[in-house]
Amino acid sequence: SVIDAERYIGEKRCVKGRVVSVLDRKDVTFLNFGSDFKKDFTVVIFQKNKAKFYKMGITSFDLYKNKEIVVTGKIQEYNGPEIIVDDPSQIEIVGRR
16 A cells, blocks of 8 residues: 555555546656655656557546556655656556556
């Protein structure tokens, strides 16, 4: 879960939680799992990988806002725990197939 993510820095894990806000900038998008982005778990999608989402029909990252998701990847530390997502297959909306 999001709460445990910081215990697994450096490991590949599946992290489950609810996206509370989305910050979509030209160069990077952040899916935030808490109100304090300096401490709480975050999913990071860099510009170079956004085209992969667009090809899958994901034209707005607000799709993930207020949704419970499972994200898979290596947990890193930068202003709290984060996973940098390279491909849409790393994110699954819970309850949707």
